[in-house]
Amino acid sequence: MTQEYAASRPYLPDPATAPELFDGLLTRRVIAYFIDxxxxxxxxxxxxxxxxxxxxxxxxxxxxxxxxxxxxxxxxYYAATLGSPRRATVGMQMMDIVLTPTRGQPLDGWMAILHALVFWLTFWICWPISLLFALFTPRRQMIHDLVVGTLMVRRSPMIRHWQNARSSAFY
Incomplete structure (x- = not known):
């Protein structure tokens, strides 16, 4: 199932081929949450x-x-930080993670607000399930990431990943 899902969305990074994008991601997200x-x-x-x-x-x-x-x-705060070109809150920037859209639409202020609202809603309803859900998805996505259509990855390896993907697309 993971390979079929990855094949249907080839532009999304895959943990099997780019594990550095997801290394320690859940821990980084939790720490970024407390910083925020x-x-x-x-x-x-x-x-x-x-x-x-x-x-x-x-x-x-x-x-x-x-x-x-x-x-x-x-x-x-969420619109200005997540909706900015950096696509990260202060805590996310400190933890070297970035929010990436998965549905081919740009990440603007409205999508950042929607992401934050769905996050707080799912977190308020049952935060343990939200965290546990990320343990069983291949890209460490939480419920609100899947609902809104976003993906959280490490920023510095992501820049290298997209540069490599663009350069290989031209060959």
């Missing part, structure tokens, strides 16, 4: 402090805006 939680926590804390100061200055009117500002900041 810390970054988003700092962002939420900063917005809460600003909102509290503005709340006092506006006699409580600005407190109501925090209900909208904090979720919007988190969504914008």
């Amino acid at each position: 939680l810390a970054v988003m926590g700092a962002l939420v804390l900063a917005l809460t402090i600003v909102g509290a100061i503005l709340g006092v200055l506006t006699f409580g009117l600005a407190f109501a805006s925090l209900v909208f500002v904090i979720p919007a900041a988190i969504v914008l």
